Amino acid sequence: TDKPFGVNLITMHPQLTDLIEVCGRHGIGHVVLAGGIPPKGSVEAIKGFGAKVLVFAPTLALAKKLLRSGGDALVIEGMEAGGHIGPVSTSVLAQEMLPELHEDYLVFVAGGIGRGEAIAGYLEMGAVGVQLGTRFACATESIAHPDFKKAFFRASAREAVASVQVDPRLPVIPVRALKNKGTEHFTAKQREVAGLLDSESLEMAEAQLQIEHYWAGALRRAVIDGDVENGSLMAGQSVGMVKAEEPVADIIAELMSESEAALARR
C-alpha cells in the first residue's frame, strides 16, 4: 500500500528494539505496543523518529502512568477480544477508565465490537475511536484460508472461548479462540503434564515449557493452512456477528451507517 499505516508490536518480543528501528527506517506513523507493559526506552525510541505511540493498559493506575510518560493514546481492550486477553470485560473497563481519562487523553476501545451501535455508545462515553479485529478477519481482502473463514461464519459468540488453566503450577495466558479439537487436547495435555509432575517423572521447567509451546505456530496453521481442527482459531465474541465474506469498504460502510442511525435516533 502507499497509504499510511501503523504497526503492532508485541512488547515481550526479544528483538523489540530492532523492530522499532525497522519501523523508524520505513517512516511508520503509528506504533501500537501490545501484549504488556512497554519496556523501558521503547516509547521514547518510537517517539524519537516522530511516530505516535499507542499503549495498552489493564488498570487505570497503569494507564495514567503510561499516558503521562509519553504514550500518545491508550487502547482499552476487554476480554471479549480474540487472541491474548485480560480478565475484565470491555464495558467494565470503559466505565472504569473513560470517565477518568477522556477529558485529558485519547482513548480507543476494543473487544467484542461488531456493530455500529456499540461504536456510537463508546464514542459517547468519551472514546475517540474503536479497534475491531474479528469483524475484519474474514473480509474479501483477508488472506485467511477459506476453511478458517467458514469456521467464523458458522460460529456463535459462545463458541469463542478463553483457554483454561488447569493446574496452578502450569501457567496459561488466556487466549480467546473458537473451540475445536485443539482446545480439548490442550486441556488433556495440561492434565497429563500435571500428572507427570505429581509422579515426579517430569521437571517443572520442562513441564511449563511443554505447556507454553503447545500452541506455537497454531495461529498460522489455522489462518494460512486452514487446519481448523488443531490450529488456533483466534476470535473475539463478536464472531457471531460475522456472517459472510464482504469487502472491507462494505464492512466499514455498514458500521458507519449503524453508528449514524444510532446517533440520529437520539
Place this chain on the structure above:
Amino acid sequence: TDKPFGVNLITMHPQLTDLIEVCGRHGIGHVVLAGGIPPKGSVEAIKGFGAKVLVFAPTLALAKKLLRSGGDALVIEGMEAGGHIGPVSTSVLAQEMLPELHEDYLVFVAGGIGRGEAIAGYLEMGAVGVQLGTRFACATESIAHPDFKKAFFRASAREAVASVQVDPRLPVIPVRALKNKGTEHFTAKQREVAGLLDSESLEMAEAQLQIEHYWAGALRRAVIDGDVENGSLMAGQSVGMVKAEEPVADIIAELMSESEAALARR
C-alpha cells in the same frame, strides 16, 4: 415493605410450582424466572394470577420463542454479572439482541453495570431498563456481614472471577465470585476427585455429586456469617466500582445523575 416488589425464582427449583402459588397468594406483581429455560406451564401459571413475567435467554432464538409464548419482558445478562453466568459478555449480547428485539419487546440489560454512563448507553441501544446487583450488595440497607462488605470495597474487577471446570467428566456451572481460599480449594478438590475417578476409587455419580455440592450453603456463609475466606463472595465485575457503604437512595441518585449528564452531553 408496603411498596410493590417482584420475586426472583430459579427455574430449576424442584418446588417451582409451589413457589409460584405462594407468589400468587401474596399478589406479587412481577416474577423473574432466572437460571434457565422456564419449565412448561410456569409462565402460564404466573400470568394466571395477573403478574408480569420476566424471562432470561442466552440466545436470540430462545429469546424470541419465550417472548412469543407469553414472556412480558426479557433480561439479557452478560458474563460480567455475579453469581451463575453464561459465556457471553453483556455488550456482545446487547449488540446481538437489542437491534432485533427492541422494537417489539421490552428488554432489560444486566451484567457489569456500575455507572450511569453505561445505563444511558444501553437505554439508547433500545433497552427499557437495566438490572444491577453488585452495585447494591453493600448498601447501608443490605444485611450482608460487615466483612463481606469490606471484601467488596477492597476488590477490583479482575478479582471477580468465574469458577473454572478442570475435568470434562465433572461439570461445573460457572459462578462469578471474588477469588478467595475457597476458589483455590475448589480447583484442588476437582483435581483430587478427577484423580479418584482415574484410579477407579470413586463412582462417577458420587464424584459429580461431590463437585455439585461443594458450594452448597457457601453464599450464606459469606453474606450472613461473614466467612470471606471459604464462603462464596458472589460478585460481578462492577465490584471495582463499589467503594463505600451508601444508602440505596444515594446509589440510585448517583446512577441517575451520571445517566442524565451522559445524555445531556449528546
